Amino acid sequence: MAYYLEDQIDGLAIGERRPTINEYFLSSYSMAVYDGCEFGCPYCDGWAYRMRPFNETVRVATDLPLFAEQELAATDRGDLIGITALTDPYQPAEATYRLTRQLLQRLADCGQPCLILTKSQAVLEDLVLLERINQQSLAIVMFTLLTIDPYLSAKLEEKAPPPALRLEAIAELKRAGIPVGVAYLPVIPYVTDTDYMLSSTLHAIVEAGADFVVWDYLNIPSERHRARINEMIARIGTYPPSYYRDLYGNQALPDATYRADRDRELLARCDSLNLPVRAPHALYAGKLKPQNEAALLLKHTAFRDAVQGRIHMARLGRDLANRVYRGEASDTDLRESPLYPTLREILSRPSATAGS
Numbered sequence: 001m002a003y004y005l006e007d008q009i010d011g012l013a014i015g016e017r018r019p020t021i022n023e024y025f026l027s028s029y030s031m032a033v034y035d036g037c038e039f040g041c042p043y044c045d046g047w048a049y050r051m052r053p054f055n056e057t058v059r060v061a062t063d064l065p066l067f068a069e070q071e072l073a074a075t076d077r078g079d080l081i082g083i084t085a086l087t088d089p090y091q092p093a094e095a096t097y098r099l100t101r102q103l104l105q106r107l108a109d110c111g112q113p114c115l116i117l118t119k120s121q122a123v124l125e126d127l128v129l130l131e132r133i134n135q136q137s138l139a140i141v142m143f144t145l146l147t148i149d150p151y152l153s154a155k156l157e158e159k160a161p162p163p164a165l166r167l168e169a170i171a172e173l174k175r176a177g178i179p180v181g182v183a184y185l186p187v188i189p190y191v192t193d194t195d196y197m198l199s200s201t202l203h204a205i206v207e208a209g210a211d212f213v214v215w216d217y218l219n220i221p222s223e224r225h226r227a228r229i230n231e232m233i234a235r236i237g238t239y240p241p242s243y244y245r246d247l248y249g250n251q252a253l254p255d256a257t258y259r260a261d262r263d264r265e266l267l268a269r270c271d272s273l274n275l276p277v278r279a280p281h282a283l284y285a286g287k288l289k290p291q292n293e294a295a296l297l298l299k300h301t302a303f304r305d306a307v308q309g310r311i312h313m314a315r316l317g318r319d320l321a322n323r324v325y326r327g328e329a330s331d332t333d334l335r336e337s338p339l340y341p342t343l344r345e346i347l348s349r350p351s352a353t354a355g356s
């Protein structure tokens with residue numbers, strides 16, 4: 001069990017508004033409820049940003065909900081808050097401290113849209129709060145899922161809840177009318193990236209009833225992290241050491257050719273299963289600030305353009321999305337996009353959700 005260090009907040013609870021909208025999580029803010037994560041998955045980026053063992057000491061800022069309440073007074077109601085940053089909001093500490101629940105209560109009191117990223121079915125204990133938020137604006141839950149193989153999952157993330165519990169929780173949230181996505185990440189080369197793995201995982205996601213999926217690749221930002229990854233894959237099997245060296249070189253992400261190949265494979269498989277590869281527009285239409293909605297639509301279209309080789313269109317879409325999000329796009333700029341009629345319609349809507 002981790003050591004819980006009770007503390008006071010030493011900055012902002014919700015934080016600064018993001019300079020660009022997060023297309024995976026639809027978020028204008030990315031916040032963490034705890035500092036550290038007892039699940040301690042070896043591939044987690046959290047290891048790279050902490051000096052002390054990330055899974056052994058969990059810092060609990062008990063005044064976080066109070067600070068969040070104060071910051072919410074000045075937060076636009078059309079900006080979605082992503083509870084997504086480098087710690088699981090439903091790790092074991094939540095059973096004692098209920099910081100996530102207290103935060104959700106504040107979000108429900110003002111109808112602030114939010115997205116929770118977790119690996120734990122304990123999120124179901126807050127279903128009533130999620131329903132309250134979702135009735136007023138939007139509450140999305142996303143589960144991280146790397147594989148449905150319980151044996152492999154135990155090797156990769158032994159302290160996190162098993163995949164079957166996550167899949168059951170997805171189905172239960174869907175029955176309750178809460179939108180649910182799956183973060184299929186990280187895709188781990190040589191371990192979870194085979195066609196068979198992709199197929200079995202995507203089928204299970206569809207069967208559970210998830211609304212959409214996103215994915216990304218294993219990030220290796222430092223040598224220290226590389227050693228941890230090597231240790232992790234050595235627990236699974238004997239892999240040729242040159243494989244990762246060739247694939248990553250000195251970069252944090254696997255090479256662009258590999259990613260393009262897996263992106264195409266994943267996209268084709270999702271399309272054949274009718275599984276959206278980003279949150280579908282209908283899920284957030286009219287529920288966020290018009291600039292956010294338009295920026296997301298542009299970024300999500302740009303992702304598909306990039307994977308399918310329309311590189312110029314992808315670049316144009318992303319650039320325009322960032323300008324729209326910042327409120328800097330003119331009508332002439334918008335006309336550059338094939339989505340112009342839809343963008344015009346979205347952006348001419350009054351910002352009904354804005355203001356506190």
Ligand code: SF4
Nearest residue numbers: 037039040041044087
């Ligand atoms: S559950 Fe998520 S935040 Fe926690 S260690 Fe695992 S990957 Fe990191």
